[in-house]
Amino acid sequence: MNGSQPIILLKEIRKNFGQTEVLNNINLYVLKNEFVTLLGPSGCGKTTTLRIIGGFETPDSGDVFFEGNRINNVPPYQRKVNTVFQKYALFPHMNVYDNIAFGLKIKKMDKAVISKKVDEMLEMVNLQGFQKRSVESLSGGQQQRVAIARALVNQPEVLLLDEPLGALDLKLRKEMQLELKNIHKRTGITFVYVTHDQEEALTMSDTIVVMNRGKIQQIGTPQMIYNEPKNAFVADFIGESNIIKGKMLKDYSVEFAGHVFECLDKGFELNEDIDVVVRPEDIKLVNVENAMISGEVKSVTFKGVHFEMLVEGQGVTWTLHNTEMAQVGTAIGMSLNPNDIHIMKRTGSV
Amino acid sequence: MNRRWVSYPYLIWMIIFIVIPSFLILFYAFTARDGQGIRFTLDNFYKFCEPIYISVLLKSLGLALFSTFVCLVVGYPVAMILASKQFSKSATLSMLFIIPMWMNFLLRTYSWLTLLEKNGIINSVLSFFNLPKIDILYTDAAVVLGMVYNFLPFMILPIYTVLMKIDGKLVEAAQDLGGNSMTVFRRITLPLSIPGVMSGITMVFMPAVTTFVISKLLGGGQYTLIGNFIERQFIQLSDWNFGSAISMIMMIFILISIWIMSKFDEDKGGGAALW
Numbered sequence: 001m002n003g004s005q006p007i008i009l010l011k012e013i014r015k016n017f018g019q020t021e022v023l024n025n026i027n028l029y030v031l032k033n034e035f036v037t038l039l040g041p042s043g044c045g046k047t048t049t050l051r052i053i054g055g056f057e058t059p060d061s062g063d064v065f066f067e068g069n070r071i072n073n074v075p076p077y078q079r080k081v082n083t084v085f086q087k088y089a090l091f092p093h094m095n096v097y098d099n100i101a102f103g104l105k106i107k108k109m110d111k112a113v114i115s116k117k118v119d120e121m122l123e124m125v126n127l128q129g130f131q132k133r134s135v136e137s138l139s140g141g142q143q144q145r146v147a148i149a150r151a152l153v154n155q156p157e158v159l160l161l162d163e164p165l166g167a168l169d170l171k172l173r174k175e176m177q178l179e180l181k182n183i184h185k186r187t188g189i190t191f192v193y194v195t196h197d198q199e200e201a202l203t204m205s206d207t208i209v210v211m212n213r214g215k216i217q218q219i220g221t222p223q224m225i226y227n228e229p230k231n232a233f234v235a236d237f238i239g240e241s242n243i244i245k246g247k248m249l250k251d252y253s254v255e256f257a258g259h260v261f262e263c264l265d266k267g268f269e270l271n272e273d274i275d276v277v278v279r280p281e282d283i284k285l286v287n288v289e290n291a292m293i294s295g296e297v298k299s300v301t302f303k304g305v306h307f308e309m310l311v312e313g314q315g316v317t318w319t320l321h322n323t324e325m326a327q328v329g330t331a332i333g334m335s336l337n338p339n340d341i342h343i344m345k346r347t348g349s350v
Numbered sequence: 351m352n353r354r355w356v357s358y359p360y361l362i363w364m365i366i367f368i369v370i371p372s373f374l375i376l377f378y379a380f381t382a383r384d385g386q387g388i389r390f391t392l393d394n395f396y397k398f399c400e401p402i403y404i405s406v407l408l409k410s411l412g413l414a415l416f417s418t419f420v421c422l423v424v425g426y427p428v429a430m431i432l433a434s435k436q437f438s439k440s441a442t443l444s445m446l447f448i449i450p451m452w453m454n455f456l457l458r459t460y461s462w463l464t465l466l467e468k469n470g471i472i473n474s475v476l477s478f479f480n481l482p483k484i485d486i487l488y489t490d491a492a493v494v495l496g497m498v499y500n501f502l503p504f505m506i507l508p509i510y511t512v513l514m515k516i517d518g519k520l521v522e523a524a525q526d527l528g529g530n531s532m533t534v535f536r537r538i539t540l541p542l543s544i545p546g547v548m549s550g551i552t553m554v555f556m557p558a559v560t561t562f563v564i565s566k567l568l569g570g571g572q573y574t575l576i577g578n579f580i581e582r583q584f585i586q587l588s589d590w591n592f593g594s595a596i597s598m599i600m601m602i603f604i605l606i607s608i609w610i611m612s613k614f615d616e617d618k619g620g621g622a623a624l625w
Binding site (some may be wrong): 054055056076077081082083085086087089090091092093097102106107150151154328 | 519533537538
């Protein structure tokens, strides 16, 4: 925590919608200036968590703290956070200027000040000269920029973003990811970002919170989450991976797929059953004679940068990514470096 | 894909029952029949300019405007309640407003007669509690009451429909930007519901300004609104020419009111006029 106080703190949050449990004991803190991403499949509770921070939902139990103060019952309009909504939620009866100025007008700011701030915001989101345009005449990307400007102009302590790029096409999404990252750097505002797109999360975040079925699965930096997934769900959700059942023989030694491998993990019990995660791009193609594992190529798919190959060997179907291609039906050898073998406690469910 | 023929029955219907009668009214309004036959004249319109007719027209417009206003003041909150989260999913409350409409219009109006009579149900209840009796039957108040009662659903339904269509996310966005419930209503909900308010006003004002049944039943025999006046020309006095002329004048008033409404609507829809 570097000694700094978290700006947002969620403590043992639980929330049910009728019979459905949406959030089950969520504990989470967000530091000032941090870019935190809540990542998970739809229905995992990430949006509900965001709405609890925004004040649109109240938790059934547990506490929400903002800068150290409990804010469970503070209505949205009194919170120092602003939200960028999934489908922008721009006011259709106002032009771009009035949309962005909405929050400032409520604060009864001076007209000249408002006008200056709105102009600055439009410049930040690259929409100079759009003041008088009707929001309905804008493209999806432009509407998104207006929504971001409308939230940021209020200089919130925390900006909440609920899948803001979900409705944009791939190219525009990539552009906006970089732009949002830039805005985050320039303004120093804390971002809490919700997405189901793992690549987006890895690209933008300082910290990723992986959620599934109302529970936090893992919290960590993008590298940590990718390289050291805590369980099979995280490994599977963050990028493609081979998950193989194995046994930890002793520290730094693991047996799976009929072979004993050297690894970097320790601290498990002797002969403990574990899951092994191997990323498809970490499997090296070698001669069959030198191989740790050998198998037969079952299919090859061209994926642009690399080929994806499914190889059957040692009772496991391996997914491989490689820029070289092997012919279907041929036997190949595979090899793994110790630091490419990731050991996870067996959780029983994927 | 030429499917124009499917509209032919509708067109024929329109021609027989709307276009031709309109031309007949036009024809009657500008003609008079005397000894030599039918001749073109503006006399019917001159006749209407007499003070007694003008005062009937003004009274009709005034009562209709007032009833429309009452419907708006009563109907808007009801529409908001119906559209609110707690009730939008339950049909019961909306049914309570729709079921009376299934009953015959005359029957509903007649029932107010028995309710409002000197020794009617309302006064019996009042006297039972030793409260002063109300005596509003055959007054403007009774006519306004009848109009509001009969036309209120036409105000509620369009407003309700528009309110239901407002994206809840817009309300949340406004709250998020610092708006309390009053501000959210004033700057988001109300301006976005203006189209519903406008069609509600039109749908109440038009039947209210031309009604003759409500005024006849609840206003009594001598009570005259412009609707009664037109009816009398056709039914009792057989002066179809004068009756047609008054109908034309009413039509012009209604067209003007629709035009004003649509103008108003455009302004609201296009910009941020309420700011």
